[in-house]
Amino acid sequence: MSDTRSDTDARRGRRREIVFAALTLLASAVFAFVVIPAGVTTPASVKHLPLSPAFLPYVLTAGVGLFALIHLLEAIFAAHIPGEDEASLGTHPRWKSRVLMLVGLLVIYLLLPDQLGMPLTAILVTITLMAIGGERRPLILLGVGIGVPVLVYLFFAHVAQVPLPMGLFEDWM
């Protein structure tokens, strides 16, 4: 039973490595033929190849492609060595909804500070994340969720002199 399971795990692990290597190889090809020509401006006056702005990106991309190819051959022909993560704990039963909420909160951190202000955004996200993590005690949720962001804001704004966005509260400051 356990032999069958470890065989399945090994097959899955090998497949994962093959997919990783193939995708990396593909990405390096796309990088070499599309991204570098489109993203690097090479002046006409460049006389010596190593002085070209595109020289190092091409060399590095070739290196990535080469090692991806070696990894692909290794994954196909050599015995698979299980990684540390493969033997670790499984995922949370509601991991999809949790990750979705986390992504939403990260987007809030990215987009709302200019409107709401950094302290208020931090308070909202911190309280919500603690609640998602399982915290139910109102005193902890509100005490930590409000107290810590305010203290951190005061440190950054008044000690480290970092002008954090205040959004709605701009006029109050």
Place this chain on the structure above:
Amino acid sequence: MLENIATGFEMFFTLGNLLAITAGVFLGVTVGAIPGLTATMAVALALPFTFNLDPVTGILLLVGVYKGGVFGGSITAILIRAPGTPAAACTLLDGYPLAQKGQAGKALNMALYASCIADFLSNLSLIFFASLIAGLALAFGPPEYFWLICFSLTVVISISGSSLTKGLISGLLGLLTSTIGLDLVYGTQRFTFDNFNLMGGVSYIPLLIGLFALPEVIDFYVRKVAPFTVKTADKSRVSLAELKSSLVTIIRGSFIGVIIGTIPGAGATAAAFLSYGEARRTSKSPETFGRGNIEGVAASEAGNNGVAGATLIPLLALGIPGDVVTAVILGAFMLQGLTPGPLMFQDNITIIYAIFIGIMLSSIVLLGSGKLAIRYFARIADIPRHILLPIVLMFCVFGSYAVQSQMFDVGVMLAFGVLGYIMMKIDMAAAPFLMGFILGPLFEDNLRRSFLISEDITIFFRSPICWIFIVITILSAFVGIRRELRATRAKRDALRASGSA
């Protein structure tokens, strides 16, 4: 000379100087421990306070902040996998796994002891070998730098984790990321796609925070249970035997730090990784590195802190700042009407001696304040992770924003956080990526500057220093690759044996 030293002592031993160095170290440790706030930022923040102070007091305040900041960066690296400074990224490789095993106290104490010993040795080097080492550093031109960086990059092999090819790909991706921005020679755009925020390249602080701290936050919400909980009564300490067995590693790492620190621009991150790679290479159990080996913590902190005193060598002996921090300290000297360099050793020798005495004392102050900081900061590890990680995320956001006061950097941090998480899931080490990213600009800059000096490739073989670094680069790469291949073969043999049993 003795008269000058006596005057230097007299000049140093004032309450103001003692307070300045103590306050500086405390401020440095606190700021360094906050992800996003670096030792450089702390020194820059403290600079205005020096305007009205005596020259010696002002300089010692800044030196204290710098040294405290370098150590402080390791605290959060060990406790929450969020390095306070780029160089501390190496400390988390073994420090964080130790914290996961409930030995955060041991890791923090070893980091402190290694830091203090390295700092002390670095200070001694500053005092006794300043002019000698500075002269050697002056012999480094672009080709010599190029080979030094090549040698530093061979460390990627040692920090590749479970797969050498993946580690090398990670390092190359880091180098590739470092090419984003305006071209150094022609000023043309590279991968910026007309985005103004990318013209100066990707900021390393948001990248660092994203790559290491954010994956832990994401992982917490994906996994079934919290990955680890640190025991409340973490009384783990470094035993005398452990300290003794790590002493060779610490001393070797300190001297690596001194040599790297003397060379302008090489940086503490490279020193930390080089020292770590060397410790792993010479270890009897290299496979335990990256899984909570206390020597790994000692090595990276020794390399990191060995740089602290040595960066002052080119500054004091030649008037050349080796990095941003020493450039700020140079500014402080000039504000006080002093010009570091050979003339200062003639005209203001008593001030030099007073500063040297203060710098030596800073190692002892660092030990005391570090012990105190560990006692209080270690409690962070006792906070339940569902409360701690939202706060870590907040520090990630605030710290990334603080770099240039723009939300774009928060976006960069989030993007590299997602990349870091993917790398964690596919078992690809993030440390080589960081190493490549930090050394990338130096690598390319010196490669191209060499070609600007001479289009003939023989420029790369022009001096004995070049040849020394070529030989040790080839040796280091050969030994590293051979060791990794042997380790992989041993794992496969063990797997085959367990399969056939």
